Amino acid sequence: MDRTLSEEAYAKHLNEARKLLYDYLPLTDEQWEVFKQGFKIRKYHKGDFILNGGETEHFLSIVITGCTRHYIIVKGEEKSFDFSFQHEFNCSYSSFIQQEPSRFFIQALEDCVLASIHYDFLQQLYLHYPGSNKFGRTAVEQYYIWREQREISLMIDSAQERYLRLMEKYPIYLEQVPLKYLASYLNIKPESLSRIRKKLFEER
Amino acid sequence: MDRTLSEEAYAKHLNEARKLLYDYLPLTDEQWEVFKQGFKIRKYHKGDFILNGGETEHFLSIVITGCTRHYIIVKGEEKSFDFSFQHEFNCSYSSFIQQEPSRFFIQALEDCVLASIHYDFLQQLYLHYPGSNKFGRTAVEQYYIWREQREISLMIDSAQERYLRLMEKYPIYLEQVPLKYLASYLNIKPESLSRIRKKLFEER
DNA sequence: TTATCTTCTTAACATAGGTCAATTTCTGGC
């Protein structure tokens, strides 16, 4: 991991983080001065591990640039579970919540810059700034809704429907995620994804 | 729905709710006096609908007695998504969070008594009692972890593994949930569940 | 208790997606 960043670049990234947070947590300049102490800008190269399975997740991050893949390993095989794209949160959330070892690996799919809040700092915030509790709650709520939709889709849609829906609603997946990871995210094998894509292509 | 309850019974149920909440939100007697204003004890008969699809979920409830089933309807078919047993939360959570129409139906599997907090009251609490924010956050966090585990299980386990795991960790499902609902929860058809059960039975 | 309706089980057959193996296309380092 290359952490070398000019002071200006660092400040610029922090400012972006503030903007992205704004919807959850609008802060006065004064409040921000406190808040930003808790942020750490982290930079990764493509392929780097942001979190290893078995490690505890200490950071709730915002992806300033790049994107990440979250996966578990089952019987020696990687199962892609989630991706975080630019301007989204990135966190092994259940590990973060419980401060227990993560089942997930998180890897940089591209070069990445993350703005990360440390768990301990967030707990301090919760204690001293009641308003920040709302931020914590809202963040999990968004996560929850996302999980629920995925679960419904896994239950009721065929692989082809899952693929089509994803392409329609979030074409960024096709643009930024290699097909083998996408297949795994759709809960099928790369060969099956190929077949589905071929069929769709031939049908039009 | 039969709401007739003696005053003593009502008070007793409220007290149970307080006890069950304690882990999330320990309250002094004084605080409880405020808090309990927001609770409503609701009673249902087996088969009653606690929430209909399309309605907005206004209550976050605790199941005092009984159990409930949450399902969606897809192409005319019911898909069981979740159950709430005695002493657990019961809520169409994403509808509650967003105060938008619920995709889920919630039905009483047995006669039920619920202690329910109204959405508006909870928002007031969040405003006036910073501590209650933590309650809200913790509740969603628990929900989140549950959803994540289910999603992982749907992705990596075979139907038989899902059945075995459920029996081992939560035998209450087999005790309280009719097989056709259980099948749907495991994301298979009743016929497949029958086959799996038969096979497991013959193997021992 | 009997009659009726629902749930559960079984069996024969169909299909989506998995597995394995070979081939083609893409990609990154020299």
Next chain:
DNA sequence: GCCAGAAATTGACCTATGTTAAGAAGATAA
């Protein structure tokens, strides 16, 4: 630009689960 390794595709075959239909077992109401 060339080459090696990785990613993606294709085809033949396999398996778990779905589908349909029938009957058995349980539940409910008169």
